[in-house]
Amino acid sequence: MKSKKATIDDIAKRANVSKSTVSRVLNDTTPVHEAKRVAVEAAMKELDFKPNVFARSLAGGQSKTIGVLTQHLGSPFYDTISQGVIAHLSGTSYWPLFADGNDEPETAAEAVENLLGRRIDGLIFIGGMLTEQKLIEFNNRVPTFVVGLELLTMTDHCISVNNELAAFNATKHLIDLGHRSIVHITGISNHIDAVRRLEGYQRALTESGIKIDPELICEGMFDGQSGHDAVMKLLDRGKQFTAVFAANDVCAMGAKLALSRRSLSVPDDVSVIGFDDQHEASFTVPPMTTVRQPAFEMGVAAATAMVAMINKKSFTLPQLPAEVTVRESTAKAH
Amino acid sequence: MKSKKATIDDIAKRANVSKSTVSRVLNDTTPVHEAKRVAVEAAMKELDFKPNVFARSLAGGQSKTIGVLTQHLGSPFYDTISQGVIAHLSGTSYWPLFADGNDEPETAAEAVENLLGRRIDGLIFIGGMLTEQKLIEFNNRVPTFVVGLELLTMTDHCISVNNELAAFNATKHLIDLGHRSIVHITGISNHIDAVRRLEGYQRALTESGIKIDPELICEGMFDGQSGHDAVMKLLDRGKQFTAVFAANDVCAMGAKLALSRRSLSVPDDVSVIGFDDQHEASFTVPPMTTVRQPAFEMGVAAATAMVAMINKKSFTLPQLPAEVTVRESTAKAH
DNA sequence: AAACAAGTTGAAATCGATTTCAAATCTTGA
DNA sequence: TCAAGATTTGAAATCGATTTCAACTTGTTT
Numbered sequence: 001m002k003s004k005k006a007t008i009d010d011i012a013k014r015a016n017v018s019k020s021t022v023s024r025v026l027n028d029t030t031p032v033h034e035a036k037r038v039a040v041e042a043a044m045k046e047l048d049f050k051p052n053v054f055a056r057s058l059a060g061g062q063s064k065t066i067g068v069l070t071q072h073l074g075s076p077f078y079d080t081i082s083q084g085v086i087a088h089l090s091g092t093s094y095w096p097l098f099a100d101g102n103d104e105p106e107t108a109a110e111a112v113e114n115l116l117g118r119r120i121d122g123l124i125f126i127g128g129m130l131t132e133q134k135l136i137e138f139n140n141r142v143p144t145f146v147v148g149l150e151l152l153t154m155t156d157h158c159i160s161v162n163n164e165l166a167a168f169n170a171t172k173h174l175i176d177l178g179h180r181s182i183v184h185i186t187g188i189s190n191h192i193d194a195v196r197r198l199e200g201y202q203r204a205l206t207e208s209g210i211k212i213d214p215e216l217i218c219e220g221m222f223d224g225q226s227g228h229d230a231v232m233k234l235l236d237r238g239k240q241f242t243a244v245f246a247a248n249d250v251c252a253m254g255a256k257l258a259l260s261r262r263s264l265s266v267p268d269d270v271s272v273i274g275f276d277d278q279h280e281a282s283f284t285v286p287p288m289t290t291v292r293q294p295a296f297e298m299g300v301a302a303a304t305a306m307v308a309m310i311n312k313k314s315f316t317l318p319q320l321p322a323e324v325t326v327r328e329s330t331a332k333a334h
Numbered sequence: 335m336k337s338k339k340a341t342i343d344d345i346a347k348r349a350n351v352s353k354s355t356v357s358r359v360l361n362d363t364t365p366v367h368e369a370k371r372v373a374v375e376a377a378m379k380e381l382d383f384k385p386n387v388f389a390r391s392l393a394g395g396q397s398k399t400i401g402v403l404t405q406h407l408g409s410p411f412y413d414t415i416s417q418g419v420i421a422h423l424s425g426t427s428y429w430p431l432f433a434d435g436n437d438e439p440e441t442a443a444e445a446v447e448n449l450l451g452r453r454i455d456g457l458i459f460i461g462g463m464l465t466e467q468k469l470i471e472f473n474n475r476v477p478t479f480v481v482g483l484e485l486l487t488m489t490d491h492c493i494s495v496n497n498e499l500a501a502f503n504a505t506k507h508l509i510d511l512g513h514r515s516i517v518h519i520t521g522i523s524n525h526i527d528a529v530r531r532l533e534g535y536q537r538a539l540t541e542s543g544i545k546i547d548p549e550l551i552c553e554g555m556f557d558g559q560s561g562h563d564a565v566m567k568l569l570d571r572g573k574q575f576t577a578v579f580a581a582n583d584v585c586a587m588g589a590k591l592a593l594s595r596r597s598l599s600v601p602d603d604v605s606v607i608g609f610d611d612q613h614e615a616s617f618t619v620p621p622m623t624t625v626r627q628p629a630f631e632m633g634v635a636a637a638t639a640m641v642a643m644i645n646k647k648s649f650t651l652p653q654l655p656a657e658v659t660v661r662e663s664t665a666k667a668h
Numbered sequence: 669a670a671a672c673a674a675g676t677t678g679a680a681a682t683c684g685a686t687t688t689c690a691a692a693t694c695t696t697g698a
Numbered sequence: 699t700c701a702a703g704a705t706t707t708g709a710a711a712t713c714g715a716t717t718t719c720a721a722c723t724t725g726t727t728t
Binding site: 007008009019020022023024026027029051052053054055056057058059060061 | 683684685686687
Binding site: 058076079095114285 | 441
């Protein structure tokens with residue numbers, strides 16, 4: 001049976017100093033005599049002292065929590081980023097406080113206010129649905145980083161892969177295999193990342209001297225159903241193509257399903273490439289070629305930068321590469 | 335530019351009453367004259383008053399947060415449960431505080447201590463790796479519910495599907511299709527749920543007069559790789575079978591991949607059934623028959639029960655059914 | 669009309685830290 | 699040796715709520 005939690009007064013008494021001194025060794029704000037320092041530290045060990053988070057925050061100190069707002073906790077990509085954040089933070093004195101934006105700007109804004117009400121020391125957005133204007137505002141209130149979403153301004157607070165380049169490489173991979181009629185199923189069109197991927201797709205075609213065919217560009221929604229429907233529609237119209245580049249993996253899975261329903265084989269008849277490299281991608285039939293985003297590392301990078309910034313240490317944001325992971329859903333065109 | 339946050343004193347002044355009175359209307363602890371009540375409420379509206387969470391907790395009140403410990407945030411099944419919790423809580427004054435158990439008992443226990451240090455009003459375990467003994471201990475400290483994990487005791491604090499029955503039905507589905515040699519790829523063997531699924535599988539066979547063949551029972555780990563490897567090993571040994579029941583969906587996907595590598599068709603040569611019905615299951619080729627666990631509803635149920643319990647209202651835990659969702663990966667044996 | 673119970677109210681203590689300010693101690697240089 | 703400056707230290711105020719306790723209003727009963 002554990003006795004009541006030790007307070008700062010308890011350890012002050014035991015170490016024969018004042019609360020003030022204890023607080024000082026706790027926060028390392030003012031130098032304290034070596035002897036007293038040691039005594040205080042010993043007392044803290046013995047009584048298993050853990051500062052009360054609430055008293056601390058109330059007194060104007062730090063809350064030792066980092067607010068993490070994900071666009072949608074359920075997405076595998078965002079989830080992996082979260083894992084990275086958790087993993088790094090668990091080695092520090094900070095804790096993540098998660099909230100879900102539910103894909104809606106208002107919900108997200110409200111969630112941020114609540115987070116702020118809990119005196120978070122930092123704010124990490126995973127994915128995003130807020131305007132950069134809003135983000136800048138928040139950054140004025142508390143250190144803010146954005147992960148997994150490309151920003152136009154505020155680039156030094158943004159950890160993201162170069163989506164345009166990644167999409168360019170994905171498309172180039174198909175072109176190099178001899179494909180000329182390449183479908184692109186886009187992501188949700190007000191996502192910057194989705195737009196950048198479309199741009200990369202277009203540049204790859206253009207630079208290879210292939211005319212862009214608007215009919216091959218289908219609106220998707222980052223989900224399986226829209227990938228499936230897009231391909232079905234194309235097939236129904238009798239449109240010819242030999243490859244599909246989908247804006248993410250589930251979408252690519254939907255596309256593959258539609259192809260198989262029409263007895264088209266992947267990759268013999270049509271090559272398919274996805275984006276994200278989520279866990280399931282390597283176990284689809286056939287295993288899927290996709291663009292790997294280093295989601296976990298991105299999460300770690302964000303957390304690292306955040307902790308450094310809060311403690312006013314210097315840091316540099318890593319340049320994380322997205323790479324085409326070639327598996328078996330893409331093959332030479334014939 | 336927002337002015338500083340309004341405090342309880344501000345609104346006391348504005349409503350011409352004392353802090354005490356404000357606190358009383360805020361918490362509805364003691365009756366307050368109608369006129370003052372209205373004045374206070376008006377003042378709160380006008381100043382957009384939001385009580386400071388920390389002051390509140392420090393003073394011994396509630397923290398208005400529910401700790402949520404997931405076994406592994408990244409798992410689609412647990413994630414969906416989390417979504418349910420979030421969804422329900424967002425309509426209340428409570429907020430979830432997430433932590434990740436990282437599949438390790440020590441990490442989990444440490445995480446709970448931290449959560450408790452933040453004075454959570456309730457604790458929800460999603461999945462679990464702690465002993466029931468531990469769980470009971472925690473429940474003595476703060477209201478506790480467990481979701482997505484069957485408990486032997488403490489059943490009135492547990493929201494879970496009947497895994498044995500669900501597995502029985504899944505296996506029965508295969509038997510009804512004429513299968514007699516049915517492989518079961520288990521989950522991690524110290525998960526109660528995995529054990530219960532194995533039991534259901536065995537009972538279905540026994541009740542149908544089919545002898546249990548230990549060689550058809552393969553140890554799995556709830557992931558794609560182990561599903562793949564299990565099937566490969568069986569095939570290498572020349573073991574005959576016409577159906578596979580995997581302990582979850584990714585595992586089933588791994589199994590399907592192994593089959594396709596050996597040119598065995600699903601479902602023509604071998605039927606495959608998964609468990610969980612995660613999002614991707616409906617977009618595999620062919621779409622996968624699986625057991626749907628109402629994960630979202632389970633999360634909602636846990637949150638609902640929690641809020642009711644904290645506020646000493648009565649509640650009943652719903653009996654949530656798991657159902658076999660028949661798609662195209664299972665077919666008649668021949 | 670007096671007595672008493674029930675219903676309202678505010679002053680002050682409390683929760684457990686941080687932080688300001690002034691006092692106490694220790695150096696240092698002339 | 700002593701004043702000036704630099705270091706350490708503790709007392710007390712503060713953060714923003716809840717809660718206890720006593721006092722003050724009412725209303726009811728006799």
